[in-house]
Amino acid sequence: MIEERLTLRRGRRALKSMARPAIRRLPLYHNALQQFSRAGVKTVSTTALAAAAGVSAAVVKRDFSEFGAPGKSGVGYAVASLARGIEHFLGWHNPSRAVLVGAGGLGSALLGREDIRGRNIEVVAAFDVDPDLVGTPVRGVMVYDAGRLVEITLSLRAGVGILTVPDAAAPEAASLLVAAGVAKIWSFSAIRLDVPEWVTVKREMLSAGLAELLAGPAPTEPAGKKGNRQRCGA
Amino acid sequence: MIEERLTLRRGRRALKSMARPAIRRLPLYHNALQQFSRAGVKTVSTTALAAAAGVSAAVVKRDFSEFGAPGKSGVGYAVASLARGIEHFLGWHNPSRAVLVGAGGLGSALLGREDIRGRNIEVVAAFDVDPDLVGTPVRGVMVYDAGRLVEITLSLRAGVGILTVPDAAAPEAASLLVAAGVAKIWSFSAIRLDVPEWVTVKREMLSAGLAELLAGPAPTEPAGKKGNRQRCGA
């Protein structure tokens, strides 16, 4: 029991056992912590952080407990060190090497985003079939012909693939990534990719968010039960 | 009891009570159905559809039960009519008018995506602060100066806002949308937006997906318990 608790609080490895929803919230907390940091705040309570991040205070407590964040009773958490801890856990100090497959609009936009640049991943090469794109760097990343994907990805030892190709091209692109030994694929195609079990695919389903927003329960008529829903959608 | 069941199966309004996760899966099913349709398949079982969509068969059954999809025992579901039903439920035949706030890389990429073009929403105007973008259409949508957001959004009667501005500009942009009467905001900024309770915000947290992919449990060592996890991440 005590053993387990201790390992949980130590290295990155043991921490991997965090629940998925909790992991997804870490960037949110980090974001809020940076806001506090910019405002000169040194210490925050779960309540304050929860309000800033837009989640419930109970969830923050539970997540931090699981994370092993060192808080002081009656005081709260040290903003700077907690932010540092999250960065470490998420690997921002030691990003994974990644390749971008599909250097079109979405792919290039992703490379430019603050919450992706210089965080978990470092994009070391991009690939596309469009001859107009090949040979010209996109946001500082060289674009190669898709035919060279396996060769170049192997030589650069990239372990992550960002898949931003049209649906029709996704299965082929995924199998090339797999052939290049890529174990983690961040896919922006809604279609299911058939990959070996040592490969993890994270599907980012943009149309699901839109469906939820438009077909989900409207907050205009919350009179159904007691207590309003949270203001901001999760 | 019977009453409730009946209304559930009727108009779009009553169907709104579907669970969020189920709603998010509908585009997935639609996608798989189209693949079957293209292959000339007229009828599918929950098992086949589940495999194609990359979810469990039990979930498909449950979702369809809730959705009120008309299946035939021993046969399955009619591919074409089920796809039509999902389209209707998600409002693809009668899309909401939307404005795009932030006509940069991500905004323009979203407008170009197949799973957004001509589905739930119809983008009727775009806004940006960059003078280079203002005046030039992006993917067929005119870009106006951000200063005219409220005026133009009101006159076009748009009810949905797509927020693809940098984090720093997001709160201001959101309050302009609210001032223009926009009740549904699809935000690609991770920061919490403070909006009145009649406004729904759907935060699309891209960095959460990346965190999950990289810090989540690796599938390489599934020996922990019995039965492997699903191959493809949700």
Added chain:
DNA sequence: TAGATTGTTAATCGATTAACAATC
């Protein structure tokens, strides 16, 4: 000390799974 806040525990809620009787 008194006040505030942590971190845990137990209770609730919701979603997924699995099994099966009803149906074509």
Added chain:
DNA sequence: TAGATTGTTAATCGATTAACAATC
């Protein structure tokens, strides 16, 4: 009829909430 598959029900699982004793 026999085989396949639906649609529902009960069981399981996991995540969120709320309450509170321990701690600074």
